[in-house]
Amino acid sequence: MATAGFDRVASFYDKLGEIVFGGQIQEATAWGMSVLNTHKRILILGGGSGRLLKELPLERLEGEIAYLEPSPKMILLAQQYWETLSPNPGLKIEWVVASDTFLDENTIPFDAIISPFVLDLFKQEQLEVIFERLHQILRPGGHWLYSDFFIKRDSFRLFRRALILLMYLFFKAMCGVEAWKLPTIHKLFQEYEYQLIRREVFAASMIESVVFQKS
Numbered sequence: 001m002a003t004a005g006f007d008r009v010a011s012f013y014d015k016l017g018e019i020v021f022g023g024q025i026q027e028a029t030a031w032g033m034s035v036l037n038t039h040k041r042i043l044i045l046g047g048g049s050g051r052l053l054k055e056l057p058l059e060r061l062e063g064e065i066a067y068l069e070p071s072p073k074m075i076l077l078a079q080q081y082w083e084t085l086s087p088n089p090g091l092k093i094e095w096v097v098a099s100d101t102f103l104d105e106n107t108i109p110f111d112a113i114i115s116p117f118v119l120d121l122f123k124q125e126q127l128e129v130i131f132e133r134l135h136q137i138l139r140p141g142g143h144w145l146y147s148d149f150f151i152k153r154d155s156f157r158l159f160r161r162a163l164i165l166l167m168y169l170f171f172k173a174m175c176g177v178e179a180w181k182l183p184t185i186h187k188l189f190q191e192y193e194y195q196l197i198r199r200e201v202f203a204a205s206m207i208e209s210v211v212f213q214k215s
Helices: 004-009 013-021 024-030 051-055 072-082 100-105 124-136 157-175 185-191
Strands: 041-045 063-069 091-097 110-116 138-149 195-202 207-213
Touching: 004 013, 004 072, 004 157, 013 024, 024 051, 024 195, 024 207, 051 072, 063 072, 072 091, 100 124, 124 138, 124 185, 138 185
Parallel strands: 041 063, 041 110, 063 091, 110 138
Antiparallel strands: 138 207, 195 207
């Protein structure tokens, strides 16, 4: 998993995203959450400061959320934010400071995985390993809500590449992110035969949100 280096940016991470992309990151993360109405076990991978929690259908969800986040400071912020919400009393949340063993030791499959702006932190070879493990803990028919950056092939692609490279340089310096470029994530969903249910783009076609379903 990603390192705890995001502790260094926890206090201003959300504000930084707002400065660069306005409210588009939050909007992209929230998009697609309506499919989660009947899911009993949800894994949030890299949820950051917890702002995405308010986008879940909290009044209808019952069961368990596993909130997996490598930064202890981000976890603390998310816990504080959770206290301001009013979820269904039947909905519980487990806070997990991310470790690889959680994915391996989990024996009950999840009904849904939410991965907001986290899969792009890995080099391709790392991502392939992580993807396999996540695939194994998602039940057949389960949903995977994926939000991340992408580069649309149009006349502005060089600008998008430059901005994404600047983001990688920043997070490499501040947080120790090892990746230099976006991995080929859609290829993995295709190889594992996920069905694309719906897709939307945001931030002048720099961000995409996709709902996939496992076969």
